[in-house]
Amino acid sequence: MEHMSIHIDSLKNILGNIHDQERLDAHSWTRSLMIQDAVANMPELIHKSPGQQLVTTIGRLFLQMMPSTPPKRGKRLDTRWGEFGILAAQYFAPLNFGTPYPTSLRDAWGRIDQAILLFIYGQSGESLSEEEIKRYRLVSNELEIAPNSTISDWHRKGVQRLAEIILAREKHLSDTQSNPSAILQTIQDSAKDEATLSALPEPDRPNKARVTSGSGMSNFRRFFILLPGLLVLVALLLGGSKAWRIYTTGKKVRQDMSQLQSVMTSSPGREGMEKVGLFLPTLRNDLVSLRHEVSSLLWLGPWLSWTPVYGGDLASARELLDLAEYLVLSTDEAYQAARPLLQAVGAGDNTLNPPEIAKRMVQAQPQLSEARRAFDQALAVRSKIDIRRSSPDVRDLIIQDIDPLLALMDDGLSVATALPRLMGATSEGPKTYLLLVQNEDELRPTGGFICAVGNIVVKDGEVVSLSIEDTGEQEDWSKPYPSAPWQLDKYMNSRVLILRDSNWFTNFPTAALSAEYLYAYTHSHSVDGVIAIDQQALVLILRVIEPLSVEGAQYPITADNVIAYMRAAQIPPPGARPSDWDDKAFIPKLINAVLDKLLTGRGIKWDALSTALFRALEERHLLVQLDDPVIAKVLVRHGWDGALRPGEGDFLMVVDTNIGFNKTNAVVETSLFYDVHLIKP
Helix, strand or coil, rough: HHHHHHHHHHHHHHHHCCCCCHHCCCHHHHHCCHHHHHHHHHHHHHCCCCCHHHHHHHHHHHHHHHCCCCCCCHHHHHHHHHHHHHHHHHHHHHHHHHHCCCCCCCHHHCCCCCHHHHHHHHHHHHHHHHHHHHCCCCCCCCCCCCCHHHHHHHHHHHHHHHHHHHHHHHHHHEEEEEECCCCHHHHHHHHHHHHHHCCCHHCCCCCCCHHCHHHHHHHHHHHHHHHHHHHHHHHHHHHHHHHHHHHHHHHHHHHHCCCHCCCCCCCHHHHHHHHHHHHHHHHHHHHHHHHHHHHCHHHHHHHHHHCCEEEEEEHCCCHHHHHHHHHHHHHHHHHHHHHHHHHHHCCCCCCCHHHHHHHHHHHCCCHHHHHHHHHHHHHHHHHHHHHHCCHHHHHHHHHHHHHHHHHHHHHHHHHHHHHHHHCCCCCCEEEEEEEEEEECCCCCCCCCCEEEEEEEEEEEEEEEEEEEHHHCCCCCCCCCEEECCCHHHHCCCCEEECHHHHHHCHHHHHHHHHHHHHHHCCCCCCEEEEEEHHHHHHHHHHHHHCCCCCCCCCCEECCCCCHHHHHHCCCCCCCCCCCCCCCCCHHHHHHHHHHHHHHHHHCCCCCHHHHHHHHHHHHEEEEEEECHHHHHHHHHCCCCCCCCCCCCCCCCCCCCCCCCCCCCCHHHHCCCCCCCCCCCC
C-alpha cells in the first residue's frame, strides 16, 4: 500500500545517510517513541545528536532480523540470512564494527559472510575456528556472485522486514505508553487519504498529484475541526478564575527560581548551597501547587503544537513540568543528605576527619538513593523534550542552564553514592590503592620518575595499613619482564620494563595498568586503583594543612619549603657516604605526617582542601585510575584520568622526558614557541 511505501522510503533515506548522520538531525523519525525509549534505556545517547540517536536505535532494532538458527544448507541459499546479511554488510557492520562501507550491493555481497560473523561472534574470522566459520557460512562457497536480481531482491525484502520491525516496535510503545506516535500518525493519515479517495465517485476523485500534495489541506481541515475547542479554551484561560490561579502560581514559581539563581550566582560554594537549601522546600510546594492547577489541562498540550513560537513549549508542557519537579526533588533530597556534613564543615568541627566523613556519608545513602532515583527520572524526561521545537527562551534555559546543571548533578550524585565504597565503608570491605610517588625533577611522561611506591589500605575512612617502598628494590628477576620501549633501551641501556619506568607511557591509564601489573610481580595482592602525585600536588595540599612536623626535620615543613626540604634530603651527608644511608628515607616520613594531619582533621578547612585537590586534578599534578565503574566515568568525563583523547582537529603534544639518570629538570628552564602558517600550498 502507498502509506507503507512512504514508510519504507523514509527508512531507505535513513540507510542511505547512515554514514553521514548529521544530515538526519531534522528527520521526522527523530521524534519517534522508539528514540525516546532508547535514550531512556541508554543514557549515553542523551549527549548525541538526533541523527546519531536515530541511527543507533535502528541499529539495535536491526538485530531482531537475525535468524535464530544457522543458515540452512541446500541448493538454494537461505533467503532469511541473505536479507539479514546484505543489510548487515551494506549498512550495519560499518556502523557497529567500523568495516568499510561497500561501494555497491554487489560489493556488499562479497562482505556478507564477514558481516554475519561480526554480528554472531563480535569478531571476524581471523580468531575463529573453522567449525565456527563453517556453521554460519552463506555465500563464500558460491562459485560466482549471485545475479543482480537476487541481490536486489534480498535488499528490498530486507528493508521491508526492517521497516515492519520498526513499525511493530513503535506500535508497541504507543500502546503501552498511551502516547501518540509521529510515525504511526503519518501512516494513519496516509491511509485515511487513500480511504477517502476510494470512496469518492470517479469524476470527483482528485488526481494523484493533488492527493500527494494535500498534506497542507489535511492540516487546514484539522485546524478548522479544532478551532471551536481552541476558542473555548482561550476564553477560559483569559477570563476564568482558573487562569488567574495558574498565573499567580506560575508567577510564584518564577520568583522562586529567580531567587535561587541570584543566590547561586552571588554565593558559590558551601555557603551558597546552604542558602539554596532554604529555598528548596518553598519551590517544591509551589511546583506541587502549579501541578494541581494545570494537571487537567496538560493533555491539551500536544494539540496546540501548531501555535507559532510557543507550540513546542505547549506540546512539551507536561515534560517541562515533570523535569522541574524531578530536578527540585533530587536537589532537595541531596541537600538534606549532605546538610549535616556541610554544617560540620562550616562550623570548623575539630572532630571531622575521614572516618567521620565516611560514617556520615554511609548514613546519608538512603536520601542520596532517593535523590539519584529522582534525578534518573529527570534525565528520562529531558530525553523526551524536542529542544529544536521549543521557543527561544525555553531552548536557551535548557541548553545554557539546565543541561550543564544535569551534568554537574550527575557527577555529584555519582561521587556521593560511591564515596563510602572508595573509603572501605561498605560491605565490600577495605580498599587498597597503589600510590606512585613521582619526582618532577627527573621528568617522565606522566609527571616524573617513580622514586617510590606506596600501598595504602583504607577501611571505614581510616588508613589501616601504609607501606612506602623504594622502586629500586621492586624487581624479581625470576619473572618474565616485558621488553622496554626502544628509547629506554637505546639511551638508558634498560632492556626490560620495570616498575620505576612504568609511567613511560603518556596515556596514564596505560601507565597505571603497567604499574599495577609490575607491582604484582613482588606483591601477592591486587589493588583497587592507582594514584600518582608529584611535588606540586604536595605543595597544593600543604597550602591548606601546613605546617607539618616531620620526623628528622629541624624546622616545620610548609608549602614554601617542602620542595627544598625534599631536595636537601637526597644529598648524602658530608664525608664518606654511610653504607646504611637512604636518599629516599624522607618519603615515608613526609607522607605519614600528611596522613596524620588529614586523619586527625584538626584545624583543616575541608572546603579549601577539596578546592586544592580539584586544582591538582585539573593541572594533572594528581592522576587517578580507579576500578570503581561509577567514579571511573566521572574521571573520564573531566579528563582527570590522564587519558589522551585526540580530537578531530590537528593538535601538538610535546612530552618532555629525562633519560639521563639525573635530576637536572630542577635547574632547566623550558619554553615552547610555534608558528601557524595559513597560506595554502
